Amino acid sequence: MTTFTKLAACATAALMGSTSLVMAQDCADPVKVGVLHSLSGTMAISETTLKDTMLMLIDAQNEKGGVLGCQIEAVVVDPASDWPLFAEKARELLTVNEVDVIFGNWTSVSRKSVLPVIEELNGLLFYPVQYEGEESSKNVFYTGAAPNQQAIPAVDYFLEELGVEKFALLGTDYVYPRTTNNILKSYLMSKGIAEEDIFVNYTPFGQSDWATIVGDVVALGEDGKQVGVVSTINGDANIGFYKELAAADVSADDIPVVAFSVGEEELSGLDTSNLVGHLAAWNYFMSADTPANAEFIQQWKTSIGDDKRVTNDPMEAHYIGFNMWVNAVEQAGTTDVDAVRSAMYGQTFPNLTGGTAEMLVNHHLSKPVLIGEITADGQFDIISQTDPVEGDAWTDFLPESAVLTSDWKELECGMYNTETETCVQLTSNY
Amino acid sequence: MFRHLLMLLCWVGIVGAAQAQDLQPVLQGHAEEIAKPSRSSVSVALDDLAASGAPQVSVFLEQWQDKGVWQREADGVFFFGTETGDDLTLRDIDTGAESSAPTNGFSQLKPNGGVRRLIGTALVQFQLTDPDLARRQSAVDSIARRPEADQLGPLRASIEAEPDAALKARKIQLTNFLSASFGDTSEERIAAITSMATDTSIEARAVMNQILSTKTATPSQTPSGNVARVLTSGDDLSQADAYAQLVAAGLAPTIISAAAIREALAAHVVGGRVGGIPTSQLDTDAGRAKAYAALAAAGTVPPLVTELDQQSAVADMNFYEVYDEPDSAVTDAARATLDSIETRVAAAQTVDLTLDALSLASIYFLAAIGLAITFGVMGVINMAHGEFIMMGAYTGYVVQLFVPDYTLSIIIALPLAFAVTFAAGVVMERLVIRHLYHRPLETLLATFGISIALQQLAKNIFGTQARPLTSPGWLDGAWVISDVIQISYIRIAIFVLALLFLGLILFVLKRTRLGLEVRAVTQNPGMAASMGINPDRINMMTFGLGSGIAGIAGVAIGLYAKVTSEMGADYIVQSFMTVVVGGVGNVWGTLAGASLIGFLQKGIEWFNPSNTLAAQTYMVLFIILFIQFRPKGIVAQKGRAAAD
Amino acid sequence: MRKTFLSQNPSVMWFIAFLGLFTLAVAIGSEATGTGLISTSMVKTLGKTLCLCLIAIAMDVVWGYCGILSLGHFAFFGIGGYAIGMWLMYARTEGIVMTSLEGHVIPPTPQEVQDAIGNQIFGVVGSSDFPWLWAFSDSLFLQLLMVVIVPGLLALVFGWLAFRSRVTGVYLSILTQAMTLALSLWLFQNDSGLRGNNGLSGLQNIPGYEDTSQATTSLVFFMGSALALALGYILFAWVVSGKMGSVVQGIRDNEARVRFLGYRVERYKLFIFTLTAVIAGIAGALYYPQAGIINPAEIAPIASIYLAVWVAIGGRGRLYGAVIGAAFVSLLSSWFTGGGAPAINLGFYTILWTDWWLVLLGVSFVCVTLFFPKGIGGLFDYLVRKPS
Numbered sequence A: 001m002t003t004f005t006k007l008a009a010c011a012t013a014a015l016m017g018s019t020s021l022v023m024a025q026d027c028a029d030p031v032k033v034g035v036l037h038s039l040s041g042t043m044a045i046s047e048t049t050l051k052d053t054m055l056m057l058i059d060a061q062n063e064k065g066g067v068l069g070c071q072i073e074a075v076v077v078d079p080a081s082d083w084p085l086f087a088e089k090a091r092e093l094l095t096v097n098e099v100d101v102i103f104g105n106w107t108s109v110s111r112k113s114v115l116p117v118i119e120e121l122n123g124l125l126f127y128p129v130q131y132e133g134e135e136s137s138k139n140v141f142y143t144g145a146a147p148n149q150q151a152i153p154a155v156d157y158f159l160e161e162l163g164v165e166k167f168a169l170l171g172t173d174y175v176y177p178r179t180t181n182n183i184l185k186s187y188l189m190s191k192g193i194a195e196e197d198i199f200v201n202y203t204p205f206g207q208s209d210w211a212t213i214v215g216d217v218v219a220l221g222e223d224g225k226q227v228g229v230v231s232t233i234n235g236d237a238n239i240g241f242y243k244e245l246a247a248a249d250v251s252a253d254d255i256p257v258v259a260f261s262v263g264e265e266e267l268s269g270l271d272t273s274n275l276v277g278h279l280a281a282w283n284y285f286m287s288a289d290t291p292a293n294a295e296f297i298q299q300w301k302t303s304i305g306d307d308k309r310v311t312n313d314p315m316e317a318h319y320i321g322f323n324m325w326v327n328a329v330e331q332a333g334t335t336d337v338d339a340v341r342s343a344m345y346g347q348t349f350p351n352l353t354g355g356t357a358e359m360l361v362n363h364h365l366s367k368p369v370l371i372g373e374i375t376a377d378g379q380f381d382i383i384s385q386t387d388p389v390e391g392d393a394w395t396d397f398l399p400e401s402a403v404l405t406s407d408w409k410e411l412e413c414g415m416y417n418t419e420t421e422t423c424v425q426l427t428s429n430y
Numbered sequence B: 001m002f003r004h005l006l007m008l009l010c011w012v013g014i015v016g017a018a019q020a021q022d023l024q025p026v027l028q029g030h031a032e033e034i035a036k037p038s039r040s041s042v043s044v045a046l047d048d049l050a051a052s053g054a055p056q057v058s059v060f061l062e063q064w065q066d067k068g069v070w071q072r073e074a075d076g077v078f079f080f081g082t083e084t085g086d087d088l089t090l091r092d093i094d095t096g097a098e099s100s101a102p103t104n105g106f107s108q109l110k111p112n113g114g115v116r117r118l119i120g121t122a123l124v125q126f127q128l129t130d131p132d133l134a135r136r137q138s139a140v141d142s143i144a145r146r147p148e149a150d151q152l153g154p155l156r157a158s159i160e161a162e163p164d165a166a167l168k169a170r171k172i173q174l175t176n177f178l179s180a181s182f183g184d185t186s187e188e189r190i191a192a193i194t195s196m197a198t199d200t201s202i203e204a205r206a207v208m209n210q211i212l213s214t215k216t217a218t219p220s221q222t223p224s225g226n227v228a229r230v231l232t233s234g235d236d237l238s239q240a241d242a243y244a245q246l247v248a249a250g251l252a253p254t255i256i257s258a259a260a261i262r263e264a265l266a267a268h269v270v271g272g273r274v275g276g277i278p279t280s281q282l283d284t285d286a287g288r289a290k291a292y293a294a295l296a297a298a299g300t301v302p303p304l305v306t307e308l309d310q311q312s313a314v315a316d317m318n319f320y321e322v323y324d325e326p327d328s329a330v331t332d333a334a335r336a337t338l339d340s341i342e343t344r345v346a347a348a349q350t351v352d353l354t355l356d357a358l359s360l361a362s363i364y365f366l367a368a369i370g371l372a373i374t375f376g377v378m379g380v381i382n383m384a385h386g387e388f389i390m391m392g393a394y395t396g397y398v399v400q401l402f403v404p405d406y407t408l409s410i411i412i413a414l415p416l417a418f419a420v421t422f423a424a425g426v427v428m429e430r431l432v433i434r435h436l437y438h439r440p441l442e443t444l445l446a447t448f449g450i451s452i453a454l455q456q457l458a459k460n461i462f463g464t465q466a467r468p469l470t471s472p473g474w475l476d477g478a479w480v481i482s483d484v485i486q487i488s489y490i491r492i493a494i495f496v497l498a499l500l501f502l503g504l505i506l507f508v509l510k511r512t513r514l515g516l517e518v519r520a521v522t523q524n525p526g527m528a529a530s531m532g533i534n535p536d537r538i539n540m541m542t543f544g545l546g547s548g549i550a551g552i553a554g555v556a557i558g559l560y561a562k563v564t565s566e567m568g569a570d571y572i573v574q575s576f577m578t579v580v581v582g583g584v585g586n587v588w589g590t591l592a593g594a595s596l597i598g599f600l601q602k603g604i605e606w607f608n609p610s611n612t613l614a615a616q617t618y619m620v621l622f623i624i625l626f627i628q629f630r631p632k633g634i635v636a637q638k639g640r641a642a643a644d
Numbered sequence C: 001m002r003k004t005f006l007s008q009n010p011s012v013m014w015f016i017a018f019l020g021l022f023t024l025a026v027a028i029g030s031e032a033t034g035t036g037l038i039s040t041s042m043v044k045t046l047g048k049t050l051c052l053c054l055i056a057i058a059m060d061v062v063w064g065y066c067g068i069l070s071l072g073h074f075a076f077f078g079i080g081g082y083a084i085g086m087w088l089m090y091a092r093t094e095g096i097v098m099t100s101l102e103g104h105v106i107p108p109t110p111q112e113v114q115d116a117i118g119n120q121i122f123g124v125v126g127s128s129d130f131p132w133l134w135a136f137s138d139s140l141f142l143q144l145l146m147v148v149i150v151p152g153l154l155a156l157v158f159g160w161l162a163f164r165s166r167v168t169g170v171y172l173s174i175l176t177q178a179m180t181l182a183l184s185l186w187l188f189q190n191d192s193g194l195r196g197n198n199g200l201s202g203l204q205n206i207p208g209y210e211d212t213s214q215a216t217t218s219l220v221f222f223m224g225s226a227l228a229l230a231l232g233y234i235l236f237a238w239v240v241s242g243k244m245g246s247v248v249q250g251i252r253d254n255e256a257r258v259r260f261l262g263y264r265v266e267r268y269k270l271f272i273f274t275l276t277a278v279i280a281g282i283a284g285a286l287y288y289p290q291a292g293i294i295n296p297a298e299i300a301p302i303a304s305i306y307l308a309v310w311v312a313i314g315g316r317g318r319l320y321g322a323v324i325g326a327a328f329v330s331l332l333s334s335w336f337t338g339g340g341a342p343a344i345n346l347g348f349y350t351i352l353w354t355d356w357w358l359v360l361l362g363v364s365f366v367c368v369t370l371f372f373p374k375g376i377g378g379l380f381d382y383l384v385r386k387p388s
Helices: A002-026 A044-063 A083-096 A108-121 A151-160 A175-190 A211-223 A237-247 A291-304 A313-332 A337-344 B002-021 B024-029 B031-035 B042-052 B057-065 B113-127 B133-145 B149-159 B165-182 B186-194 B202-211 B239-248 B258-267 B285-297 B307-315 B328-377 B385-402 B406-431 B440-462 B489-511 B513-523 B525-530 B535-560 B567-582 B587-607 B612-629 C002-008 C010-029 C040-065 C073-101 C110-125 C140-164 C169-188 C214-241 C243-253 C255-260 C265-291 C301-314 C319-337 C353-371 C375-384
Strands: A031-036 A072-077 A101-104 A125-127 A140-142 A166-172 A198-203 A227-232 A257-259 A279-282 A348-350 A356-359 A365-367 A370-374 A380-385 A404-407 A413-417 B069-072 B078-084 B087-092 B098-102 B106-108 B214-216 B227-231 B319-323 B478-480 B486-488
Touching (some): A044 A072, A044 A291, A083 A108, A083 C265, A108 A140, A166 A211, A198 A211, A198 B612, A291 A313, A313 A337, B024 B031, B042 B113, B133 B165, B165 B186, B258 B285, B328 B489, B385 B406, B385 B440, B440 B567, B440 C301, B489 B587, B525 B535, C214 C265, C243 C255
Parallel strands (some): A227 A257
Antiparallel strands (some): A404 A413, B069 B106, B078 B087, B227 B319
């Protein structure tokens, strides 16, 4: 027995030795990961965190031996919240730095700016933020939530659990709130909510004068219907909004507010004691009680060297996306974009909130939807967690999109019209 | 045998009695629902809990509502629990026996908002006459949130014994609302309804609107039921909508849409032709209509509904809405009351809008007043003015880091912000602006350079995240005059601050030696110098004063909105416009400018409430036009000082 | 005539020669010609820089020569970009839609094609109707006309109103700033029909030339930009050199005196303002197909202030100064923010240029205005003619 095991051990060792030798030879061309997040300008507020997350994940992977036996090299560039610069930097990353994959972008407009370049040069982008859907590019994996993974379940919660009969859709005037509200409006009308019971308002970025709008929302209750607010207000405009909400003494029991763009990071700029009970919907909350999450938070706090830093949903998206990419590369045995792309389909990885995320053929993830109530310490108390929901690239609630589907594996088309059974286009809309 | 039976009966009785006292078994009967409640199904469990008659039901419901109930995962037993670190202090629901255990192995029950509201309703019967004022208050709040018919009796009964005057008044008001909706007789309801004619609260309007809720009736030749209004086709109702109602009621055939025509045609292509027409000719609507008509004539597809068909179908029908409430006397009374309420509400809304506009104007004024001095009086274009506002706000933030008491920290922050930005202003004046008094356009560039440098510096020091600047507790909340008219205390404070500074600056400029010298230096520096005034010193002081005020404005703006490195940039263009529109060289002008812009913006917002951005666009356009036609602003300077 | 013009302006010759050599060098080094010494993204950056140089000389004429500190010229630049962008988007989308509708049994009606295009373009911003603004977007010729007409007309109306009311100096600066602010706020709205915050994107794909590689496309645009800059330079040099130039510079130095001499000051100002606006529009129309995307943030007031800063740093009142300023600052800026500059380790603190570049830039504005009011161009003067 002993001789046999020894022999086997020797054989395995030899085998492993030889394979690592082969891999070491491959490393003449190191694996490069591009990080395309704004480090200056208006979006730096959110994106710098994601850059740090990526560096942390890459370091951790390198400690585990990298990928394909090679160390991963991070190439960080700063597109400075300037949308044309995103396209320029993406081109640089792909042609000059020759990265194998890009993790990046936050705003939809920056993604639309990068799309033509990525598709032209056949790059690979992992996009980690919740977005408005209506897109499925061959070269992008969307690890954030599509509307049906965030907005629709949150509104369902409003309808079923809170009995909301009248909706105020408040948003910042740009594409994500516009499209999301369009989808929600048509969804709500299909659920029997009359059009006059849906109040829509758009405000500019950084809006600070909220008194009138909050007053208008309170006045919606004058016909005795339960009012609920769905907020797609972006960035620091939220601070003024929540301050005014607190000042007007709008309690979550009277008019609940559910936000899609407010996470732990945004709440850290606020005193939340007056906001307890208002809601947010995400695929991840820092308060999720799992061992994996505890470990992730610990890792983050150590790597950033600040015990007060919080984690948030897009960070988890990068965490899942990066690990899936590593596994897909290992599986494909190469960093070649097309091979990795094929290996991505069906790739699974455990969520930080429990359960498993799966990459679908439409380049979206299936993830659970969580609804949390704001607590006094700036965190969220998770009060509802669904089963994994499959991300839908084209919403079912707008007539033009309902007929479209995306399947890059079988149909090899991201915009396939199921009615006429033709592929509308292979590139995406920008 | 009989004894045995008796014993058994007794035992059952005892157990039954014991069960009436013990809540745990009842809870276990609904364990799943209680652990993961949903608004739509929790009522059964709540009813059973209330019916059990156990004295601890109300305690349990309160604890459950406050997320104070925990479940042992091993056997599903519920406990009251308080979490301290990783440990849990548990209290038995029935016996009250205390124990402690690690949090692992227990899960906290987190009923959602909808369930909590239902629990609140279930608690009403226990809390309405509770000796504790807070509990009675919460019972009344629960009724207000979910008024139900069977609450009317207990609520009315509890009024008599209510010791708290305010709560008693509230109970009477609620009783009135309830009897308007659920009163036994029409007379009782009408009496309650008419008594509400002066009540502008949202709740009163809600009661009226619910009584007056309507639904679209099936179109018919003669209206029946309690008709709310008859819709005339064309005015209230478009022909298409009217026809759609007929289709929905099954009174008319569905309109065949363009897409349906295309599909029908595609399905009937025979040998490259549809209805005898070649497919290549089907690229116009007329061609398609012809082909479709051919198909319809052959009976393969349903015929088209023409415009004329629709017209005649709609013509001899009545379209109308009926009240859900069958009693027309009640609806008439409610309609009259609601009309009277709405007149009052409209008046109140005007007052509220005026208050909002006043508040916005005071914010603009506060942001611009420093500029009114540096730009208006001295003529220096300081693009870094916004960054002085930002510096003031960050000063407030830093003070709060060291002084945790919010009231004290604000008292320290205001003068400190003044000192910091005063110093910054003086340094800037000495180092840069002094050299550029004869080149105003270049001052603009140099100060812009300082502005972007300061902004980036703030980012490097404080990070890009918004920083919290929390107002003291006594500035929380709002001054509520009625449900319509209210304004937050922080805005009132800003308003008062703006007035204070207006007074202060007027005083300094008009009544003090410094003010005299400032005016002298700005009008004619050479002459002023020969009169023994040191223009250098005066310029330095004036610029410092203007910058210092910007710092204080920064604290105030940070309190009501946000503290970021870019907050100054949000106000700079706005502030320049305020000063220019108002008229340069005059503090009253700045006041006029701020008021005009504030009121105008609120006015435009009122016309188009769903798009704040449009309001801002039109306001800027208005300002452009205004300056074209009144280049010197509202309060124009006259005489020599007016020359450039 | 031409001879005297050139002999009066030797700098024009030098500039054209230098620009020609530079263009040739880039063309030889580009990936399109095979040598590949200069990457395509670098060609794009250089091409965009040339467009910025063009608007900078326009700014120099209006400010450095005519004394109007316009803080709104980027509005015209943006309008030019939007005008050409509308055609690029429409035509590209039309191609996609026609391909996808090709195989259908029932041929589409013109209305259906129009709807499909509208849905493609506006679907991403949550609507599908064609706004009236897009009425001419199917015609390249009309949209090219709009590149010139719309900025020209806006400048004409705005300038006429402003100059007629004798709004001058700092007030005019603030007014032009308000103009570009109003335009960007308006464009930010989704309802205005130009796709709101998203703007127009994918402009680097030229309809009809889908198979041409970006290396070639960007080289063509680079050369186009160089040509436009050369023509613009000659045009402006001619404008500011004749009698017209003297009057205009007189207005800058003392408006009242020129008016008393009998010149219609307003007309001269209006002409210069409108002409520079048109050139700015053309520069924008060349810039955005290279940038790939245009959105309202591009014409926010800050952009126009930067423009003034370029001209100030390069040196006002001399056209080559504006070119130097724009090229120098914008290239330096992209080098620093792109992480090209090495971090400086001070031991206790590491200076990362992405964080400190703006501080450095800001301080250098101050220094330039205080100590080198003639900018970098002033140094040339110093070198050329020794202190007299």
